Amino acid sequence: MKKENINTIIKLFEEEYGQAECTLDYINPLHLMIATQLAAQCTDARVNMITPALFKRYGTAGDFMNADRGELEDLIRSTGFFRNKAKNIIACCTMLVNEFGGEVPQNMESLLKLPGVGRKTTNLVLGDAFGIPGIVVDTHAGRLSRRIGFTNETDPAKVERDLAKQIPKDKWIILGHWFVDHGRAVCNSRKPKCEICTIAPLCRYQKNL
Numbered sequence: 001m002k003k004e005n006i007n008t009i010i011k012l013f014e015e016e017y018g019q020a021e022c023t024l025d026y027i028n029p030l031h032l033m034i035a036t037q038l039a040a041q042c043t044d045a046r047v048n049m050i051t052p053a054l055f056k057r058y059g060t061a062g063d064f065m066n067a068d069r070g071e072l073e074d075l076i077r078s079t080g081f082f083r084n085k086a087k088n089i090i091a092c093c094t095m096l097v098n099e100f101g102g103e104v105p106q107n108m109e110s111l112l113k114l115p116g117v118g119r120k121t122t123n124l125v126l127g128d129a130f131g132i133p134g135i136v137v138d139t140h141a142g143r144l145s146r147r148i149g150f151t152n153e154t155d156p157a158k159v160e161r162d163l164a165k166q167i168p169k170d171k172w173i174i175l176g177h178w179f180v181d182h183g184r185a186v187c188n189s190r191k192p193k194c195e196i197c198t199i200a201p202l203c204r205y206q207k208n209l
């Protein structure tokens with residue numbers, strides 16, 4: 001995409017959504033990491049309903065490491081795929097305790113070693129918990145990036161790579177949140193509302209209609 005068009009899109013998103021934030025509730029990096037794992041194949045709203053009780057019961061990586069698996073599964077059951085998620089959370093927190101002093105590491109290489117933690121979670125935690133630029137490619141970011149014309153790729157890692165080449169680094173964190181807000185409010189998966197979309201004149205999908 002042309003640089004001037006990218007800058008205009010950024011400006012329009014900024015005007016529309018401002019300082020958008022992560023819609024998962026959390027109070028520390030560990031809780032954000034776990035909430036993000038729970039949000040896989042689930043909505044943030046649903047995750048936010050169960051995390052207050054979850055984080056009250058398990059406050060630290062050590063607490064999760066020592067959790068009774070059945071009890072943990074019960075607490076996260078409504079987020080779906082709860083057996084696998086519980087298994088990964090316990091394994092992830094065991095590694096945090098054994099290799100990282102119980103703290104969430106602040107670099108991609110270490111985060112990617114943790115069970116159940118992929119690039120999406122890594123970039124979200126780096127960006128929102130530590131302010132380290134990362135581009136979160138979730139379902140909204142992938143869909144919007146393809147429609148707008150930032151990429152033709154479907155593999156999230158390749159979408160992330162294409163976005164990183166085009167988007168100024170100081171906008172990487174906020175861009176992920178704008179994609180979520182715009183994807184929910186306007187550029188829906190089934191039927192995008194192009195007629196009310198502020199970036200429509202610059203969007204590849206709209207031009208090809």
Ligand code: SF4
Binds near residue numbers: 148197198
């Ligand atoms: S013009 Fe349509 S397809 Fe493009 S971003 Fe807006 S809503 Fe989505």
